[in-house]
Amino acid sequence: MTLKQIVEKLNLVILSADKNLEDKVSFGYSSDLLSDVIANSKEKELWITLQIHLNIVAVAKLKELSGIILVNNRKPDEETLKKAEEENIPILSTQDSAFVISGKLYALLDTKK
Amino acid sequence: MICQGNGFIKKFNVQGRNFSHAGIVSTKIKEILEEIGIAPAIIRRAAIASYEAEMNIVMYADHAEVILCLSLSAINITFKDKGQGINNIELAMQEGYSTATDEMREMGFGAGLGLPNIKRNADKLDISSSPGKGTTLDVTFYLNGKK
Ligand SMILES: Nc1ncnc2c1ncn2[C@@H]1O[C@H](COP(=O)(O)OP(=O)(O)OP(=O)(O)O)[C@@H](O)[C@H]1O
Ligand SMILES: [Mg+2]
Numbered sequence: 001m002t003l004k005q006i007v008e009k010l011n012l013v014i015l016s017a018d019k020n021l022e023d024k025v026s027f028g029y030s031s032d033l034l035s036d037v038i039a040n041s042k043e044k045e046l047w048i049t050l051q052i053h054l055n056i057v058a059v060a061k062l063k064e065l066s067g068i069i070l071v072n073n074r075k076p077d078e079e080t081l082k083k084a085e086e087e088n089i090p091i092l093s094t095q096d097s098a099f100v101i102s103g104k105l106y107a108l109l110d111t112k113k
Numbered sequence: 114m115i116c117q118g119n120g121f122i123k124k125f126n127v128q129g130r131n132f133s134h135a136g137i138v139s140t141k142i143k144e145i146l147e148e149i150g151i152a153p154a155i156i157r158r159a160a161i162a163s164y165e166a167e168m169n170i171v172m173y174a175d176h177a178e179v180i181l182c183l184s185l186s187a188i189n190i191t192f193k194d195k196g197q198g199i200n201n202i203e204l205a206m207q208e209g210y211s212t213a214t215d216e217m218r219e220m221g222f223g224a225g226l227g228l229p230n231i232k233r234n235a236d237k238l239d240i241s242s243s244p245g246k247g248t249t250l251d252v253t254f255y256l257n258g259k260k
Contacts, residue, residue, distance in 0.1 A: 035226035051221045058136035
């Protein structure tokens with residue numbers, strides 16, 4: 001499933017890199033600890049987190065993730081969005097909690113894997 | 114490791130205690146390795162190790178010099194910082210050990226996984242430290258096989 005299809009099905013709000021949604025998402029990874037994401041996430045996964053500062057873009061880039069979902073309607077810092085545009089990393093937002101959005105994404109991706 | 118005479122050498126400075134600049138040097142290192150045409154799997158490991166080392170400098174040191182050295186057989190990166198140093202390296206290497214402050218933890222640092230991530234991704238890691246003075250990390254990636 002592409003990131004664009006996921007955005008539509010889960011009603012995510014696109015905050016950056018809206019031209020970079022065509023890639024296939026491999027799976028999801030939910031964590032708020034950056035080193036854990038670095039150690040355990042895999043390429044093209046969609047990262048679910050409440051972190052909103054600049055370093056999430058660096059981590060997503062480093063691990064070649066397909067994008068970042070910010071939970072609980074969290075708004076990223078302005079410099080985070082600027083950096084995400086520069087690096088072409090899609091940042092998406094949802095009102096759902098991490099638990100709820102993880103469940104929805106899992107249900108979507110697990111059947112279509 | 115001493116950089117061999119005919120290798121490619123590049124030096125960078127990292128400013129400590131400045132979270133918003135974190136990742137700049139590791140991104141540059143990644144770009145250089147891509148330009149040279151190093152295998153993607155090796156670049157990925159070198160980039161992860163560099164990022165974790167850079168984050169530790171940003172969190173625990175005042176400033177650092179980073180030396181990237183490329184020879185035909187290996188990539189070697191040295192991170193030499195001036196800062197608080199590490200009292201017990203064996204303890205610091207353990208997964209989950211962290212002295213991160215509350216502020217750092219709120220930002221998602223402090224899992225105590227940075228040094229273990231470096232070790233897992235590098236072919237060779239040497240750490241030396243003088244408490245109160247600084248820490249030197251010496252990380253090597255072999256270009257021909259291994260890992
Ligand atoms: N360059 C350094 N100077 C001084 N102390 C350091 C340095 N690097 C690591 N340490 C010490 O070693 C501990 C473990 O480091 P490590 O990178 O494994 O975890 P962390 O930085 O605390 O958390 P994480 O990397 O998961 O965000 C740190 O909490 C810190 O006390
Ligand atoms: Mg660390």
